[in-house]
Amino acid sequence: MKTEIKNVTPESLREAKNFINAGEVVAIPTETVYGLGGNAFNDEAVKKIFTVKGRPNDNPLIAHVHSGYDLSKIIDYDPPYAKKLRDAFLPGPLTLVYPSTGKVSPFVSCGLNTLAVRIPSHDGAQAFLRAVDIPIVAPSANLSKHVSPTSAEHVYEDFQGKIPLILDGGTCVGGIESTVCDVTGEIPVILRPGLITKEMIAEVVGACEEYTPDFQSGERVKSPGVLYKHYAPRCETALFAAGAWTDALEKAKAAAKEKRVAILCESELVGTFQVLGVTVLDLGRTATEMANRLYGALREAEGLCELLIAIEPKARGGVMTGVLNRLQKACISTDIPHGKR
Numbered sequence: 001m002k003t004e005i006k007n008v009t010p011e012s013l014r015e016a017k018n019f020i021n022a023g024e025v026v027a028i029p030t031e032t033v034y035g036l037g038g039n040a041f042n043d044e045a046v047k048k049i050f051t052v053k054g055r056p057n058d059n060p061l062i063a064h065v066h067s068g069y070d071l072s073k074i075i076d077y078d079p080p081y082a083k084k085l086r087d088a089f090l091p092g093p094l095t096l097v098y099p100s101t102g103k104v105s106p107f108v109s110c111g112l113n114t115l116a117v118r119i120p121s122h123d124g125a126q127a128f129l130r131a132v133d134i135p136i137v138a139p140s141a142n143l144s145k146h147v148s149p150t151s152a153e154h155v156y157e158d159f160q161g162k163i164p165l166i167l168d169g170g171t172c173v174g175g176i177e178s179t180v181c182d183v184t185g186e187i188p189v190i191l192r193p194g195l196i197t198k199e200m201i202a203e204v205v206g207a208c209e210e211y212t213p214d215f216q217s218g219e220r221v222k223s224p225g226v227l228y229k230h231y232a233p234r235c236e237t238a239l240f241a242a243g244a245w246t247d248a249l250e251k252a253k254a255a256a257k258e259k260r261v262a263i264l265c266e267s268e269l270v271g272t273f274q275v276l277g278v279t280v281l282d283l284g285r286t287a288t289e290m291a292n293r294l295y296g297a298l299r300e301a302e303g304l305c306e307l308l309i310a311i312e313p314k315a316r317g318g319v320m321t322g323v324l325n326r327l328q329k330a331c332i333s334t335d336i337p338h339g340k341r
């Protein structure tokens with residue numbers, strides 16, 4: 001199959017819609033990362049997404065709709081605080097998890113009794129979602145476990161020959177995936193941190209919790225995505241705490257004698273590592289800058305080095321929670337075996 005990359009135009013949108021109606025999957029831009037989209041009502045299209053990505057079949061998908069879409073077509077329970085969150089943050093990088101009404105394909109939620117819904121703000125995503133006017137399930141458009149894509153070229157690297165069309169909406173400004181927030185209970189609970197932070201949500205609705213899975217308890221994990229290795233570049237990685245940058249320096253010096261080494265650190269440390277003569281990837285100064293650059297830097301590292309040494313930025317809280325979550329998963333996470341779930 002030939003994979004075409006096309007700018008978002010009336011013609012490419014028509015083509016994308018035809019593919020979607022034929023049960024195909026197409027890649028679409030969003031303000032966070034690129035997504036691999038398919039018709040949420042079509043079992044075969046949803047199954048195709050899992051196959052093409054190599055995604056574990058217990059990791060549910062997010063349904064994407066345009067901002068004018070009538071949500072009562074897919075959800076019914078909608079607590080007043082969820083409306084407040086939609087009014088404050090949507091369209092934008094916040095996914096809300098509602099009780100499921102069973103309207104979309106059962107393969108979307110993988111047996112959970114909830115449905116995650118997202119209204120992206122990216123103009124190209126909105127144009128595409130308006131053109132198809134149905135919920136589109138779209139995981140990040142990367143092969144399972146690989147670094148999420150923030151450009152059409154990243155998508156092409158992973159899916160060349162496997163999907164017919166990539167709608168090119170430029171480089172994603174957000175850079176890390178949407179905040180996933182459960183709104184089925186009394187107060188919102190963040191299942192995956194992102195650009196809409198716990199602090200921002202609490203300010204609008206008065207309270208917000210963060211979910212931490214308890215793997216020992218035997219309870220079914222609320223958001224299975226937290227179980228899996230994620231965002232990993234195809235090179236060896238080593239992650240150092242912010243305070244341990246001198247250890248990172250020693251490790252880099254020693255390793256550089258045997259292999260190609262690259263460093264990933266915040267701007268403040270770039271000069272310190274540059275003296276080693278190895279490649280230094282600058283993550284940026286602010287948390288939003290770091291979110292924007294992280295995945296691009298991880299993909300760049302793959303082509304540059306055999307060992308990537310990453311040093312955690314110093315800042316904590318806010319958007320940094322999401323950045324650290326992705327950096328740690330990219331560098332040190334492993335799949336959690338079934339027995340521990």
Ligand code: TXA
Binds near residue numbers: 141
């Ligand atoms: O920014 C984003 O959310 C991107 C773009 C393409 O929109 N999409 C994305 O999808 O990151 P994906 O599939 O890579 O991650 C979806 C996350 C997973 O951690 C999954 O477990 C969780 O959302 N999720 C999906 N449906 C859920 C549900 N019903 N309950 C709890 N978690 C859910």
Ligand code: MG
Binds near residue numbers: 139140148
């Ligand atoms: Mg993903």
